[in-house]
Amino acid sequence: xxxxVSNDDGINAKGILHLVKExxxxxxxxxxxxxxxxxAAGHSITMKVPLRVTEHYIDxxxxxxxxxxxxxxxxxxxxxxxxxxxxxxxxxxxxNGSNAAINVIYSGTVSAAREAAIMDVPAIAISxxxxxxxxxxxxxxxxxKLAKLVCANKLKTGTLLNVNVPDLPExxxxxxxxxxxxxxxxxxxxxxxxxxYGSKYYWLTGQLLIQDQDDDKDQIALNNNYASITPIxxxxxxxxxxxxxKSWDIDTLKLNV
Amino acid sequence: xxxxVSNDDGINAKGILHLVKExxxxxxxxxxxxxxxxxAAGHSITMKVPLRVTEHYIDxxxxxxxxxxxxxxxxxxxxxxxxxxxxxxxxxxxxNGSNAAINVIYSGTVSAAREAAIMDVPAIAISxxxxxxxxxxxxxxxxxKLAKLVCANKLKTGTLLNVNVPDLPExxxxxxxxxxxxxxxxxxxxxxxxxxYGSKYYWLTGQLLIQDQDDDKDQIALNNNYASITPIxxxxxxxxxxxxxKSWDIDTLKLNV
Numbered sequence: 001x002x003x004x005v006s007n008d009d010g011i012n013a014k015g016i017l018h019l020v021k022e023x024x025x026x027x028x029x030x031x032x033x034x035x036x037x038x039x040a041a042g043h044s045i046t047m048k049v050p051l052r053v054t055e056h057y058i059d060x061x062x063x064x065x066x067x068x069x070x071x072x073x074x075x076x077x078x079x080x081x082x083x084x085x086x087x088x089x090x091x092x093x094x095x096n097g098s099n100a101a102i103n104v105i106y107s108g109t110v111s112a113a114r115e116a117a118i119m120d121v122p123a124i125a126i127s128x129x130x131x132x133x134x135x136x137x138x139x140x141x142x143x144x145k146l147a148k149l150v151c152a153n154k155l156k157t158g159t160l161l162n163v164n165v166p167d168l169p170e171x172x173x174x175x176x177x178x179x180x181x182x183x184x185x186x187x188x189x190x191x192x193x194x195x196x197y198g199s200k201y202y203w204l205t206g207q208l209l210i211q212d213q214d215d216d217k218d219q220i221a222l223n224n225n226y227a228s229i230t231p232i233x234x235x236x237x238x239x240x241x242x243x244x245x246k247s248w249d250i251d252t253l254k255l256n257v
Numbered sequence: 258x259x260x261x262v263s264n265d266d267g268i269n270a271k272g273i274l275h276l277v278k279e280x281x282x283x284x285x286x287x288x289x290x291x292x293x294x295x296x297a298a299g300h301s302i303t304m305k306v307p308l309r310v311t312e313h314y315i316d317x318x319x320x321x322x323x324x325x326x327x328x329x330x331x332x333x334x335x336x337x338x339x340x341x342x343x344x345x346x347x348x349x350x351x352x353n354g355s356n357a358a359i360n361v362i363y364s365g366t367v368s369a370a371r372e373a374a375i376m377d378v379p380a381i382a383i384s385x386x387x388x389x390x391x392x393x394x395x396x397x398x399x400x401x402k403l404a405k406l407v408c409a410n411k412l413k414t415g416t417l418l419n420v421n422v423p424d425l426p427e428x429x430x431x432x433x434x435x436x437x438x439x440x441x442x443x444x445x446x447x448x449x450x451x452x453x454y455g456s457k458y459y460w461l462t463g464q465l466l467i468q469d470q471d472d473d474k475d476q477i478a479l480n481n482n483y484a485s486i487t488p489i490x491x492x493x494x495x496x497x498x499x500x501x502x503k504s505w506d507i508d509t510l511k512l513n514v
Contacts, residue, residue, distance in 0.1 A: 039304060039305065040301055040302045040303070040304050041299070042298070042299035042300035042301035042327075042368065043362050043363055044297055044298045044301045044327075044363070045299070045363055045461065046297070046461065047297050047461050048294070050459055051447065051458065051460075051461075052456070052457070052459070053457070053459065072299070072363075073461075076445070076447075076461075077459065080445070080446045081446065081447050081459070102375060102491070104493055106301070106302055106329075108301075111299065114362070118359060118362070118442060142510060145509070145512070149505060149506070149507075149509065149510065153505050156495065156498050158440075159495045159498045170512060173512070175511050176507055176510040177507075178499065178502050178503065178505075180496070180499060181492055183415075185375060188333070188337070189337045189338065190333075190337060192338070193307070200309070200310070201307035201308065201309055202308040202309070202310065202334070203308075204302065204303065204308075204333075229507070229510075230494060231494065231495040231498035231499050232493035232494060232495055233498070234359070234493075235438055235440075236361055236362075236438055236490060236491075236493070237437045237487060237488065238488040238489055238490040239437070240413065241488035242488050245435050245486075245488060246435065248410050248435075249406070250434075250435055250486070251433075252402070252406065253399060253402050253403060253406065253433045253484075254432050254433060255395060255398050255402070255427060255430070
């Protein structure tokens with residue numbers, strides 16, 4: 001199995017080390033990851049400045065390619081320019097912090113996997129729920145097992161799997177659940193501060209409001225100490241609203257009649 | 258009508274000037290826009306560096322607030338910190354360049370509107386199809402008419418409208434169509450170049466491959482010289498794949514039994 005690995009915490013993050021170590025047991029791994037942390041990069045790509053690629057070594061051994069761009073850049077660059085053959089799967093992570101519910105939208109980790117899905121390559125994004133996780137072992141092992149399951153079962157073109165794992169020792173994770181993206185979102189605001197020169201600046205801060213109740217939502221599965229697997233795609237059309245809007249008087253919008 | 262306006266081309270872009278001028282005819286407009294161009298910013302938000310807000314003047318007249326962040330930051334900052342009351346609608350644009358089909362995923366313009374939708378505020382993203390548009394007039398007028406239609410008809414919570422307009426004189430736009438997000442995507446790659454110091458660098462380049470055929474896809478409506486309105490939402494769950502995956506042997510993923 002040819003596996004392309006990326007992340008959003010940067011090529012020096014602990015999570016990607018754990019992931020690569022485990023995946024080397026099941027396939028040929030190439031790492032293409034951001035040079036610097038790209039948390040909350042969303043699906044941004046770099047168009048207005050050139051990208052650079054540097055070889056990254058750990059203990060004098062080649063580890064992978066570092067790109068001065070976003071997670072989505074890394075996957076695009078990996079598949080288009082750096083790999084000789086299309087990978088069988090792209091795995092992005094292991095992220096420091098949950099990418100469940102609304103965090104899916106902001107996540108660079110998920111966007112790296114989504115870029116792969118756009119390029120017709122099966123993909124998995126994997127995250128552990130704490131910003132300073134203590135337990136990567138379960139997530140690493142689950143990635144390897146799930147990669148094999150994905151290759152055996154096939155994902156729909158354009159679909160990726162968003163996986164979140166509670167930050168717990170292996171024997172405390174209750175199991176794995178198939179879930180839907182939850183609606184829990186941030187109650188956040190910008191905290192106003194004053195710098196040493198008397199000028200105002202703002203830090204984003206807040207807390208996640210749990211607004212889900214159903215057991216099959218990603219956020220609730222995690223709260224119940226289950227690992228969560230959510231299939232997501234990149235067609236954002238709201239088909240229900242599309243049908244409703246047929247009764248809107250769209251014709252009144254015509255300007256030139 | 259209280260209208261918050263943002264964009265991704267930055268507070269100095271022509272498109273936002275055209276939009277604001279038109280919207281002042283129908284409501285009270287507050288501008289909160291990125292200080293610098295943020296094209297392809299996706300739904301990135303700024304968490305690791307503080308944000309600054311500066312007042313922006315045009316011809317000695319207050320125009321709006323500039324934020325050293327992303328489009329999504331601007332909308333969050335506008336609604337949470339800068340506006341005294343929640344706006345009735347958020348309008349993001351007018352963007353230089355199409356945000357149809359796969360471009361929805363990369364778009365900062367769409368993400369600004371999506372941030373509003375996440376915050377339960379109705380929102381419209383509006384773009385003109387050329388990277389150097391000659392015709393903002395139709396898009397500006399359509400924004401104002403559509404804003405009134407949205408307030409009259411109500412959008413579902415969490416839904417926004419992604420609007421694209423052909424870069425044509427008003428009388429050459431054939432009309433307005435309700436559409437679905439197309440599947441057309443970029444055939445792109447990184448062009449390798451060498452800098453004056455002998456080091457390699459890479460520029461993203463390519464072309465959009467038209468992979469849609471149905472008349473009700475955003476990309477096809479634009480190709481046929483219609484303005485396109487697509488309802489989109491932020492629940493990315495692939496419900497079809499969710500059902501299919503029930504037959505996957507998820508239980509084999511259990512690690513601790």
